[in-house]
Amino acid sequence: MHERCAACALRFEREPGYFVGAIYINYAVTAAVALGGVLVLDAVVGLTLAQELTLAVGLAVLVPVFFFRYARSLWFLLNYLVATAAQRRERPC
Numbered sequence: 001m002h003e004r005c006a007a008c009a010l011r012f013e014r015e016p017g018y019f020v021g022a023i024y025i026n027y028a029v030t031a032a033v034a035l036g037g038v039l040v041l042d043a044v045v046g047l048t049l050a051q052e053l054t055l056a057v058g059l060a061v062l063v064p065v066f067f068f069r070y071a072r073s074l075w076f077l078l079n080y081l082v083a084t085a086a087q088r089r090e091r092p093c
Helices: 020-044 049-082
Strands: none
Touching: 020 049
């Protein structure tokens, strides 16, 4: 991860534990995709229990890996939108 934004010099690196909220976002998206995908496919296709479990475990392993960067970006965006300009002490993008 870069230390600062190349366009506006916004500092990306924060204190230790800052991105714990991104873990919650990643978990919520993973649970929604895995559970939602399994339930929709079960209703539409009629999967067996073994197929449902295989699909759910596969999604639960793959989604967090691919969504990790986006979860961190969303967490950073939420903080950026909530913080005031005085708290940021940085030039807005």
